[in-house]
Each structure stands twice: as structure tokens, then as C-alpha cells.
Amino acid sequence: MRSKWPLILFLCLVSFAFLTTDKSHFEIPKNWPKPLYDFSKNPLSENKIRLGRALFYDPILSRDNTISCASCHSQFTAFAHVDHDLSHGINDQIGTRNAPALMNLAWQSSFMWDGAINHLDMQALAPISNPLEMDEKIEHVVSKLQHSNIYPQLFFNAFADRTITGEHTLKALSQFMLTLVSSNSKYDSVTRKQTSFTAQENKGYVLFKNNCASCHIEPLFSNFQFENNGLPIDPGLNDPGRMKISQNPNDSLKFKVPSLRNVEFSYPYMHDGRFKTLAEVLKHYTSGIQQSRSLSSKLQQQLVLTSSEKVDLIAFLLTLTDKQFLFDRRFYFPKIILSQTKDE
Amino acid sequence: MKNLQLSLLFVLLCSGHFLFSQTYKICQLHILARYGNAALRLSEQPNILRSSDSLQLETLKFYLSKLELANKGKLVYQEPTSFHLIDAANENSLLVSFSIPSQVTFDELRFDLGIDSLTNVSGAMGGDLDPTKGMYWTWQNGYINFKIEGKSKFCKSRNHQFQFHLGGYQYPFSTVRHLHFEVASSDNMTLKVDVKKLLDEIDLSQQDHVVSPGKPAVLLSEKLGQIFSIEKQ
Numbered sequence: 001m002r003s004k005w006p007l008i009l010f011l012c013l014v015s016f017a018f019l020t021t022d023k024s025h026f027e028i029p030k031n032w033p034k035p036l037y038d039f040s041k042n043p044l045s046e047n048k049i050r051l052g053r054a055l056f057y058d059p060i061l062s063r064d065n066t067i068s069c070a071s072c073h074s075q076f077t078a079f080a081h082v083d084h085d086l087s088h089g090i091n092d093q094i095g096t097r098n099a100p101a102l103m104n105l106a107w108q109s110s111f112m113w114d115g116a117i118n119h120l121d122m123q124a125l126a127p128i129s130n131p132l133e134m135d136e137k138i139e140h141v142v143s144k145l146q147h148s149n150i151y152p153q154l155f156f157n158a159f160a161d162r163t164i165t166g167e168h169t170l171k172a173l174s175q176f177m178l179t180l181v182s183s184n185s186k187y188d189s190v191t192r193k194q195t196s197f198t199a200q201e202n203k204g205y206v207l208f209k210n211n212c213a214s215c216h217i218e219p220l221f222s223n224f225q226f227e228n229n230g231l232p233i234d235p236g237l238n239d240p241g242r243m244k245i246s247q248n249p250n251d252s253l254k255f256k257v258p259s260l261r262n263v264e265f266s267y268p269y270m271h272d273g274r275f276k277t278l279a280e281v282l283k284h285y286t287s288g289i290q291q292s293r294s295l296s297s298k299l300q301q302q303l304v305l306t307s308s309e310k311v312d313l314i315a316f317l318l319t320l321t322d323k324q325f326l327f328d329r330r331f332y333f334p335k336i337i338l339s340q341t342k343d344e
Numbered sequence: 345m346k347n348l349q350l351s352l353l354f355v356l357l358c359s360g361h362f363l364f365s366q367t368y369k370i371c372q373l374h375i376l377a378r379y380g381n382a383a384l385r386l387s388e389q390p391n392i393l394r395s396s397d398s399l400q401l402e403t404l405k406f407y408l409s410k411l412e413l414a415n416k417g418k419l420v421y422q423e424p425t426s427f428h429l430i431d432a433a434n435e436n437s438l439l440v441s442f443s444i445p446s447q448v449t450f451d452e453l454r455f456d457l458g459i460d461s462l463t464n465v466s467g468a469m470g471g472d473l474d475p476t477k478g479m480y481w482t483w484q485n486g487y488i489n490f491k492i493e494g495k496s497k498f499c500k501s502r503n504h505q506f507q508f509h510l511g512g513y514q515y516p517f518s519t520v521r522h523l524h525f526e527v528a529s530s531d532n533m534t535l536k537v538d539v540k541k542l543l544d545e546i547d548l549s550q551q552d553h554v555v556s557p558g559k560p561a562v563l564l565s566e567k568l569g570q571i572f573s574i575e576k577q
Contacts, residue, residue, distance in 0.1 A: 121467035125482040166476035170468035
């Protein structure tokens with residue numbers, strides 16, 4: 001009997017190891033598709049998410065330490081840039097596109113309005129190095145982090161390594177961004193049969209399904225494809241959209257279809273933030289579509305909506321607001337960064 | 345009795361290890377960066393390589409990946425996680441070591457010049473693939489497979505600089521090149537990269553930079569195979 005003790009001890013140790021393993025795991029909302037992000041290559045952990053959150057809110061990522069990711073991605077607007085048609089970087093430089101909302105990123109296969117970035121891990125490199133945004137180099141970011149008071153310990157907690165690398169910096173940022181899941185809007189409660197739409201919202205939902213859902217596919221409210229939605233070209237920007245990346249003329253003026261979740265707060269709208277209200281957006285789709293060779297096949301037929309139908313449709317769009325997401329304390333400005341911003 | 349069983353198991357495991365274990369030997373691939381027959385001394389500037397245009401070279405970096413050995417056309421060795429950033433200015437990077445089973449003989453060396461498309465879309469990587477290594481595009485992400493920079497009086501650009509950053513993995517602008525060479529089965533091989541063979545092909549007065557994926561990057565990448573050769577021992 002005594003000879004079994006080592007085995008029992010071994011089993012106890014194994015069980016303990018499992019029990020103490022980080023419980024951070026990615027929950028897929030019910031009836032949602034499988035995420036595209038490969039979590040096996042970057043398994044979530046509390047310490048990595050904590051580090052990613054600190055990095056997301058830390059202006060150390062920019063050349064002059066003045067702007068952070070959160071400067072253009074505020075939680076209360078679903079991590080979009082409120083009131084700015086085009087986002088601005090260090091030294092008040094104005095960029096060329098509207099900062100998109102950040103949510104449900106694990107389901108996206110490409111990033112940026114033109115899909116220039118093929119993986120969430122690499123997304124942060126674009127704003128870090130864009131001269132109009134953070135104007136910094138990842139090599140220098142890593143060096144600044146290595147010499148900071150807090151980061152070597154945070155990286156050690158996350159990756160068991162005090163030596164900071166580009167890979168770990170980017171993976172930690174991904175971890176925080178992956179946790180930005182918005183799936184608790186009224187629409188979601190209705191699909192879970194916990195509540196029901198008002199009559200007006202219901203009418204709006206029917207209109208949505210008939211007129212918008214071919215691109216804004218439920219439950220993520222986007223097909224994440226590139227479409228030309230008939231916006232007249234802004235001569236000040238002359239933005240070719242997806243064509244710049246694919247170098248295919250058929251992709252001229254195509255931009256990624258954005259999700260409509262939290263659309264109530266993620267204004268202004270479109271890749272260049274040209275519309276401030278949802279009413280303006282609907283006006284564009286009903287009477288502003290500009291014909292061109294690459295216009296989306298789904299917009300070839302004119303969309304006709306009465307003014308009351310437009311109101312109903314907007315009532316439905318407002319059911320996509322997820323207050324739990326917009327005010328989730330897990331995504332707030334972290335105290336650890338506040339401790340670094342003391343006045344001297 | 346139980347002790348005897350355990351002892352037998354131990355003996356079996358040990359003998360299994362002995363019977364099935366392989367011995368390995370270290371194989372070394374030396375990279376020799378040259379302009380014709382002249383050594384590239386990138387740390388010594390100015391290092392004039394061609395008098396007609398005071399040609400100087402400042403950077404030569406490229407990825408060598410998916411290293412393989414073959415014998416009579418049959419694959420006999422594949423280096424696991426095989427990504428090597430070769431930097432002519434970094435002596436350490438010019439020696440690629442890998443261990444192969446001792447009994448393996450081969451007559452062919454194969455590798456990719458650059459980074460394959462799957463790796464390009466697989467997120468953040470470490471080691472030589474870390475984006476801090478200066479071989480990664482950020483505005484349209486992807487690895488730069490081959491980078492050569494310098495100065496020539498033929499260039500009409502600012503400070504007579506030329507910059508060729510060759511990369512791109514998406515169809516139809518893929519730039520990764522699969523290269524293979526006949527070699528003698530040896531623990532020591534020398535791979536020569538002669539940048540003269542590339543620069544002689546470029547009219548620097550007409551083309552002084554390629555810094556994004558696209559047709560020009562593809563056309564120049566097609567010339568890269570000819571600049572590599574195996575030095576006979």
C-alpha cells in the first residue's frame with residue numbers, strides 16, 4: 001500500500017498544477033462563429049492581458065511619449081475616436097483616415113480600412129511607425145520599455161523573461177485587444193430570448209435584414225470584406241482604399257465593411273469620418289450613392305426608405321449598443337500607468 | 345517482485361534509448377559576402393567598390409530559411425524552425441550551424457531566400473523574425489526578404505542613395521525564391537553572395553529604390569538566384 005504514495009503525490013501535484021493554471025480563456029459568445037485568431041500561438045493569461053492593457057494606455061509607444069493607442073481609441077466610444085473625422089498623431093499631425101472601433105478583433109482576418117495588416121499581432125506596428133501617428137520605431141519602443149521602472153517586471157510576470165522583445169510587446173497588446181469583446185447589447189439579449197424588441201425596433205430589424213445585412217452580417221455585423229459603398233472621392237485625400245494594397249484596379253475605392261456594433265457611439269462614420277450622424281449615413285445610402293466601376297454589387301439597386309422607415313432602422317441600430325462593454329472596468333485606464341504620470 | 349518488474353522496465357527503456365538513439369554532427373554553412381572578389385567591409389566607410397560611380401554599400405541583409413539537404417533528389421534533412429537573418433555587417437550571422445544525423449550524406453543544399461507566405465501571416469514571431477530586426481514592413485505588413493542599400497553617383501536621388509527592400513508574399517507579387525545548389529557532402533560549406541552580379545543588372549541612374557511589394561520587387565527578386573553560389577572547397 002505504501003508503494004502507492006509516490007503515485008498519489010504525483011497525481012496531487014498534477015491536479016494542483018492544473019488548478020493553479022491561469023484561468024484566462026477566451027469565451028466565444030453563444031451562436032457566434034469560431035474566432036479566426038490562433039490562440040494556441042498566444043494563449044491568454046491574466047498577466048499578459050494586464051501587460052497589454054498597460055501598453056495600450058501608455059504614451060511610451062509614441063516617439064515623444066505623448067500619445068497612446070487609447071488617445072485615438074477611447075473605451076466609451078467602443079475604442080473609436082470621438083468627434084474626429086481623421087485621427088491625429090504626435091505634434092498635432094492629422095492622419096488620413098478615421099480611427100475604427102476596436103472590438104471583436106478575434107473574428108477579423110485583416111485590419112485597417114484597406115486590410116493592409118494581415119494579423120492582429122502586427123497591427124500595432126502600423127500606428128507606432130506611421131509618421132503622422134506615433135512616429136516611433138518598434139526597436140526604440142522595446143528599448144524604452146526595457147529602461148522603464150515598471151515594464152521589465154510586467155514582462156517577467158507575463159513571459160517569464162525580463163528581456164523585452166518586439167514579439168512579446170506585440171503579443172501582449174494583442175492579448176488585451178482580444179479581450180475587447182462586445183456581445184451584450186439589447187440585440188444580443190433578444191437573440192438569447194432574455195428580452196424582446198419594441199415594435200419600432202422590430203420594424204427596423206426587418207428593414208435591416210432586407211437592406212443592410214448582405215454586408216453587415218450578423219452576429220458580428222460585418223462580412224469584413226472590402227466594398228465600394230458609393231462615397232464620392234474626397235479630393236483632399238484621394239484615398240484609393242484597398243487598391244493601394246492589392247494594386248488591383250478592381251479594388252479602387254473599396255474599404256473594409258465596419259461592424260455596426262456600438263454604432264451609436266462610434267461616430268463619425270466612414271473611412272474618412274465624413275458623416276457625423278446615422279441619419280447622414282442613411283441619406284447617403286438612399287440618395288448619395290455615386291456610380292462607379294467598382295461600386296458594390298449589393299448597392300447597384302437604389303435603396304428606398306421612407307423617413308419613418310429610416311427612424312425605425314436607426315431604432316434597431318441603437319439596440320447594438322453594448323453598455324456593459326463601453327463601461328467594462330477591465331478595459332479602463334490602468335492604475336499602473338497613472339503611477340507613471342506623476343508631475344515632477 | 346515489483347522491484348524486479350521496475351528494474352526490467354528500466355533496463356528495457358535504457359536499451360531502447362541505446363538502440364534507437366541517433367548521433368548527430370554539426371554542419372556549418374559559411375556565408376561569404378562579396379562584391380566580385382572584394383570583401384564587403386560595411387563597417388569601414390567609405391568603402392568604394394567601383395570607381396566609375398564611387399559605389400558604396402552600406403547594408404546587405406537577407407533571410408535564409410527552410411534549409412534542407414537532399415541526396416539524389418530525395419530530401420534527407422530539414423532544419424526545424426529554420427529562419428536565419430544574414431547581415432553582412434554582423435559577423436556572427438554569417439555562420440549558420442545546424443546538427444544533422446551523422447550517417448546522412450547529401451549532394452544538394454536547398455533553402456528559401458526570404459520568408460514564406462504562411463509565416464508572413466502568422467503573427468508576431470521571435471528570434472531572427474522579431475520585427476525589431478529592421479526587416480519588417482509596418483504600413484503594409486510583411487517581411488523584407490532582401491535588403492541592399494548604398495550610394496552611387498549614378499543615382500539621382502538625395503545623397504545619391506539607393507535602397508532596394510525586396511519583399512511581398514501576396515499573389516501575384518510573391519518574392520520568396522527557392523534556391524538549390526549542388527554541394528559535396530561536407531560538414532563545412534561556403535555560400536557566396538556576390539552583390540556585383542545584382543548591381544550590374546540595375547541601371548542605378550534609372551532605378552534607385554524599391555521599397556514596397558509589387559512588380560518592381562518581383563522583377564529584382566528574380567535576379568537574386570544568380571548572385572548566390574557554392575564555393576568549392
